[in-house]
Amino acid sequence: MARIPPPGVYVPSPTFFKPLSPGAHQPEVDVATQSEHSVFLAKNGVHGLVLLGSTGEAIHLNKKERKDLLSGVRKSLDDAGFPDYPIMAGVLVNAVDEALEWLQDSKDAGCQWGLVLAPGYFGGAASQEGLVEWYTTVADKSPIPILIYNYPGVTNGLLVTPESYEKLAAHPNIVGCKMSHGNVSYHVQVSTSPEIDHEKFRVYSGFGQQLGPIVVFNAAGVIDGLASFFPKTVVRLFELASKRPIDDAAINEARVLQYRVSRAEEYIGRWGILGIREGIYRVVGLGTYLEGGRAPLRGKIPDGAWDEWAHVMKAMSES
Numbered sequence: 001m002a003r004i005p006p007p008g009v010y011v012p013s014p015t016f017f018k019p020l021s022p023g024a025h026q027p028e029v030d031v032a033t034q035s036e037h038s039v040f041l042a043k044n045g046v047h048g049l050v051l052l053g054s055t056g057e058a059i060h061l062n063k064k065e066r067k068d069l070l071s072g073v074r075k076s077l078d079d080a081g082f083p084d085y086p087i088m089a090g091v092l093v094n095a096v097d098e099a100l101e102w103l104q105d106s107k108d109a110g111c112q113w114g115l116v117l118a119p120g121y122f123g124g125a126a127s128q129e130g131l132v133e134w135y136t137t138v139a140d141k142s143p144i145p146i147l148i149y150n151y152p153g154v155t156n157g158l159l160v161t162p163e164s165y166e167k168l169a170a171h172p173n174i175v176g177c178k179m180s181h182g183n184v185s186y187h188v189q190v191s192t193s194p195e196i197d198h199e200k201f202r203v204y205s206g207f208g209q210q211l212g213p214i215v216v217f218n219a220a221g222v223i224d225g226l227a228s229f230f231p232k233t234v235v236r237l238f239e240l241a242s243k244r245p246i247d248d249a250a251i252n253e254a255r256v257l258q259y260r261v262s263r264a265e266e267y268i269g270r271w272g273i274l275g276i277r278e279g280i281y282r283v284v285g286l287g288t289y290l291e292g293g294r295a296p297l298r299g300k301i302p303d304g305a306w307d308e309w310a311h312v313m314k315a316m317s318e319s
Helices: 031-043 063-079 096-108 128-141 162-168 184-192 208-216 231-241 248-284 307-317
Strands: 008-012 048-051 087-091 113-117 146-150 174-179 202-205 221-223
Touching: 008 231, 031 048, 031 063, 031 248, 048 063, 063 087, 063 096, 087 096, 087 146, 096 113, 096 128, 128 146, 128 162, 162 184, 174 184, 184 202, 184 208, 202 208, 208 221, 208 231, 208 248, 221 231, 231 248, 248 307
Parallel strands: 008 048, 008 221, 048 087, 087 113, 113 146, 146 174, 174 202, 202 221
Antiparallel strands: none
C-alpha cells in the first residue's frame, strides 16, 4: 500500500542561491542555507516540505543540482533529529519519461512523494481524459507515490476537474493533490466527495487564505509560502481548523488568525517568490543575498515595499 502524506502545513520552499561569482553565468545553489531553513521549519512545527516545486524554481536547476539539494536537505534533517521528515519533491515536466526520471531521482535523494504538475504546455487543448491517462501512466511506473499538482497560473490555465480527481484518486499510487487556484468549490467538492476514500487521498490548497474554510470541510491542509517565515501562526490556524469537535473558543481564535493570514497572503500574491525570499530574510534572517536568484527571477522587491506591509507583518508576528 502506498504511503499517505500526513495532514498539516507544508512549506513550498524557495531555492536559496549564493552570490553570483565573478565570471559565472548564474549563481550556485546554496544547499547549506536551504538545509538550515528546512531544519528551522521542522523545529517550528511545520509538518512537511515541498522542495523544488514552483516556488523552488525547479525548472531553473539541472539534474545534479536538484539531486544535491534534495539529498542535502534530507541529510540535514536526519542529522538534526528529524528522521523520515515528510518531503514532497516537485516534478514540473510534461513528458512522461522525464517525469519518471525526476521521480526516481527524488526517491534516490530520500523524498517520500512526488508533487507532479499537470502537463499544461498545450493548456485547454488537453482534455480531461488525456490528463487522466497521463497521470495514470506516470503513477503506474512511479517509484514513489504521487500527488496531482494543479496550478493553472503556470500551465496555460489548465484546470483539473473534480470528476478527474475522483477517477485518479482510485489509483493506488496517487495519494493526494495540491490545488493552487482560487476555486474553493473544487477544493470542497474533492475533499468531501463520496467517491473518494479520504483516508488514502489528501487534498491540500496552495493558498493559506483558504486554510480555515477548506480544512473545516475535510481538506488535509495547505502547502503555503507564508509559512516559510511565519510557520507557527499558520500551523496554529491549521490546528484550530482541524480540531474536532471544535468549540467556540477555537472558532474565535481561528477567525482572528485566518484574518491575519489572509491579509498577509495579499503580500505573497503581490510579490510572489521574490516576496517570500524577502520575508524569510526579514523575519527568519536567512538568505541574506536578497538580489540572488536566477533569471528571470533574479532580484528583489522594490525598496520600501516591505515597509508598506509592516502593520500586517506585525500582526502575524504577534500571533
